[in-house]
Amino acid sequence: MSDLFTPLRLGQLELDNRIVIAPMCQYSAKDGAATDWHLMHLGNLALSGAGLLILEATGVEPEARISPADLGLWSDATEAALGDVIRRIRVYSPIKFGIQLGHAGRKASSQVPWEGSAQVPPGAGGWVPFGPSAVPFRPEDVTPIALDAGGLERVKTAFADTARRAARIGFEAVEIHGAHGYLLHQFLSPLSNQRTDAYGGSLDNRMRFPLEVYEAVRAALPAHIPVIMRVSATDWVEGGWDLEQTIAFAHALKDRGLDAIHVSSGGLSQLQQIPVGPGYQVPFAAAIKAATGLPTIAVGLITSPTMAQEILAAGEADAIALARGILYDPRWPWHAAAALGDSVHAAPQYLRCQPSGLRHLFR
Incomplete structure (x- = not known):
């Protein structure tokens, strides 16, 4: 069995x-509610x-949404x-279902x-956003409202309440969105967090x-529902959030019982300079895994089964996440199992499509 199918x-x-x-994100909800598209x-x-x-x-409050949809x-x-x-x-x-809880x-x-x-x-149907500081993402944007003590408590309570709803629905894992320039990432980065109280300034x-x-x-x-944290390992901007600070954050999360970390990058600043290429974020995942021992999910232009297998075999990550690639090829796991000589679960309605040369592909 390959590492990918272990x-x-x-x-x-x-x-x-x-x-x-x-x-x-699908941007296809109606007043926050899932639709037939979902x-x-x-x-x-x-x-x-x-x-x-x-x-x-998934927005933890109406104002948490990236878009009205x-x-x-x-x-x-x-x-x-x-x-x-x-x-x-x-x-x-x-399939096991997880849900990402977020605040934009x-x-x-x-x-x-x-x-x-x-x-x-x-x-025009929008709202004034919130942030750690009154610093907009783009110069032309509405200046966000800096969260005061009451606002911080409201948002924290909203995350907890939404987690309870997710558990009632039956989700088997919960991921907290701390990446891509959204609220929790905004608190982490010195580029967006200009507070002078206990929530700004030093890394702690x-x-x-x-x-x-x-x-x-x-x-x-x-206790049986694991919690994953999604992070941006770097802002890709000089003087911003970086790998060293991400590792410190990962250690703090591990000390508090985090089950896994999902490593991405960028999204906080329009000044970012990202050298995009195959597996370009994998070195961040590898560094965090090596420094903390946390189960680590790598993501970002990992397109082939061979590449995914090599990352796992080298110990650079514990799991491989696919995004745009699996939208393009929703049967990527089938094709990966075929390429690596493994087997994969398939619905009984689809068993007849198993290629004649791959009699052990489906189970």
Whole structure:
């Protein structure tokens, strides 16, 4: 058996293999509620044979959404809509489901990508965003409201409440979004966090709120549900958040019982200079894994089964996450199993499509 198709344990959760479908925003919710698009999209990916499917960034409050069309889980109505989607998919798929809980912070209230991603002003269906400081993402954006003590408590409570809703729905893992320039990443980076209180300045202070959110989520969930933290390992900007600080944050999270870390990069500043290429973020995952021993998920232009297998065999990560690549090829795990001589779960309705030369591919 290849490393890619070896089972993986995250806390008390055992995954069938080490292929993770990364969160990918769909911008297709209605007032935060999941729609038929989510049933089709997630149902398709749930038949992929991956070990874990993590849902898109899900707003913990209405103002947490990246766009007005983002998925949310802050009310009984949004819980019922998403719960219905997941229950219907589970009838046909044994895949493990995770959900990413997020708050966009100063990057909230944006148009959907296919309409340009510009900020939607308050008078046109948008809202004034929140952030660690009154510093907008782009000069033309509305200046965010710096969260005061009450706001910090509100957001922390919202993360915990949303985690409880996720557990009631039956999600088997929860990922906290601390990457890509969204609220928790904004607190971590000195480029966006210009506070002078206990939540700004030193590294310990900038880590304080993200760690409090993690602790609130962990406390809200039963022990059998693992918690994953998504991080940007670097801002790709001089003087910003970097790998050394990420490793310190990972150590602090490990001390508090984190089950796994999902390593990405960038998204905080328009000044970022990213040398994009195959596996360009893997060295960050490898460094964090080596320094902390945390189960680590690598992501970012990992496109071939051979590349994924080599990363795992070299000990650079414990799991491989796919995003755009699995949208392009929703049967990537099937093809990976075929290429590596392994087997993968397939729905019985699809067993007849097994190629004649690969009689042991499906199980």
